[in-house]
Amino acid sequence: MSFRMLNESFVCWNCGKEILPHPEGSARNHCPFCLYSKHVDDNSPGDRLSTCYGMMIPVWIDHKKNKGDMILHACQKCGKEILNKVAPDDDFLGFIRQRNKHMWDAF
Numbered sequence: 001m002s003f004r005m006l007n008e009s010f011v012c013w014n015c016g017k018e019i020l021p022h023p024e025g026s027a028r029n030h031c032p033f034c035l036y037s038k039h040v041d042d043n044s045p046g047d048r049l050s051t052c053y054g055m056m057i058p059v060w061i062d063h064k065k066n067k068g069d070m071i072l073h074a075c076q077k078c079g080k081e082i083l084n085k086v087a088p089d090d091d092f093l094g095f096i097r098q099r100n101k102h103m104w105d106a107f
Contacts, residue, residue, distance in 0.1 A: 006046045013038055013055060022087060032090045039075045052078045058095055
C-alpha cells in the first residue's frame with residue numbers, strides 16, 4: 001500500500017459546500033463540515049482507483065497512538081470501511097455531539 005498525497009478542492013456530495021484544499025498541505029479526503037467522504041480510493045489512500053463512488057458516511061470515532069483522532073467512514077453503497085485522520089478544521093466536536101444526541105434519544 002502506497003500513500004499518494006492529494007490535496008485538492010471539491011464540492012461535497014452530501015452537504016453541497018465547496019471544500020478548499022487542506023490548510024496545512026495534508027491530503028483532504030472528506031468534508032470538514034459534515035465529515036462525509038466519497039468512495040474514490042480502492043487499495044491505498046490517494047490511488048483514486050475505486051469504481052464504487054458511493055457516499056462514505058462517518059459512523060464512528062477512534063484514536064490511534066501515532067495518528068491521533070480518526071473517523072471511521074462506511075460506504076453506503078458497497079459497505080467498505082476506511083479510517084481517516086481528523087483534520088484540524090474538521091467539525092469533529094459537532095460530530096461527537098450529534099453521535100451523543102442520537103445515543104441519548106434512543107433511551
